[in-house]
Amino acid sequence: xxxxxxxxxxxxxxxxxxxxxxxxxxxxxxxxxxxxxxxxxxxxxxxxxxxxxxxxxxxxxxxxxxxxxxxxxxxxxxxxxxxxxxxxxxxxxxxxxxxxxxxxxxxxxxxxxxx
Amino acid sequence: xxxxxxxxxxxxxxxxxxxxxxxxxxxxxxxxxxxxxxxxxxxxxxxxxxxxxxxxxxxxxxxxxxxxxxxxxxxxxxxxxxxxxxxxxxxxxxxxxxxxxxxxxxxxxxxxxxx
Numbered sequence: 001x002x003x004x005x006x007x008x009x010x011x012x013x014x015x016x017x018x019x020x021x022x023x024x025x026x027x028x029x030x031x032x033x034x035x036x037x038x039x040x041x042x043x044x045x046x047x048x049x050x051x052x053x054x055x056x057x058x059x060x061x062x063x064x065x066x067x068x069x070x071x072x073x074x075x076x077x078x079x080x081x082x083x084x085x086x087x088x089x090x091x092x093x094x095x096x097x098x099x100x101x102x103x104x105x106x107x108x109x110x111x112x113x114x115x
Numbered sequence: 116x117x118x119x120x121x122x123x124x125x126x127x128x129x130x131x132x133x134x135x136x137x138x139x140x141x142x143x144x145x146x147x148x149x150x151x152x153x154x155x156x157x158x159x160x161x162x163x164x165x166x167x168x169x170x171x172x173x174x175x176x177x178x179x180x181x182x183x184x185x186x187x188x189x190x191x192x193x194x195x196x197x198x199x200x201x202x203x204x205x206x207x208x209x210x211x212x213x214x215x216x217x218x219x220x221x222x223x224x225x226x227x228x229x230x
Contacts (some may be wrong), residue, residue, distance in 0.1 A: 004157070033217070042203055042222040043158070044122075056217055091157055101146050101165060101207070104218065106157025 002026070004107035006092050012113045015084060021077045021110045025094030032075050033104060034067060035091045043091060049075060050098045079112075087114045118142070119206055119221035127227040131193055133209045136202055136224045144206030147187045148218065149181055152201040194228045201225050 093104040150158035154168035
């Protein structure tokens with residue numbers, strides 16, 4: 001498709017389980033971002049990829065969170081030993097290049113619910 | 116830590132009225148973007164402003180970047196029910212080891228336009 005694709009769209013899991021969220025950016029976009037959004041709130045930055053490297057991972061909340069990007073394309077965000085406070089919508093965005101003025105194109109997010 | 120505060124957090128008005136949403140910070144931002152988000156979807160970019168004092172118009176929407184690049188406003192004239200949504204401002208911020216650029220988001224203004 002032409003836009004950013006995220007899967008799954010919804011994920012319900014039990015506390016303590018690991019989850020993996022996937023983001024397929026727009027073809028040719030070198031920059032990729034992960035954000036977390038709590039119900040009706042703003043976006044919390046998690047990590048930024050330029051190509052396959054992550055120049056800024058300052059937003060990852062704890063060492064239970066990790067992300068990787070391979071082939072300069074698909075990215076996965078992994079949360080280990082999930083906690084109830086991890087429940088949120090996880091949004092991925094891509095842009096043609098990194099930088100302030102580049103428009104970020106968002107996927108529709110993965111809604112994660114931890115029971 | 117750079118923060119963006121949006122006001123009001125919630126706004127409900129009648130169709131045809133005018134409104135202004137504010138985005139304020141004590142920090143200087145290199146640029147500022149405004150996004151609109153509808154339920155179940157990712158944010159969609161409306162505009163980017165980069166120069167202090169800059170004014171951009173998008174049909175009935177007028178965006179202004181403060182002279183000192185610390186604040187911005189969004190004014191909607193003759194609001195329509197289709198304007199309903201979550202409006203987010205985001206400022207360009209330097210971060211990370213290589214000075215990678217990321218967006219800092221405000222908490223959003225939830226706008227409801229009643230028929």
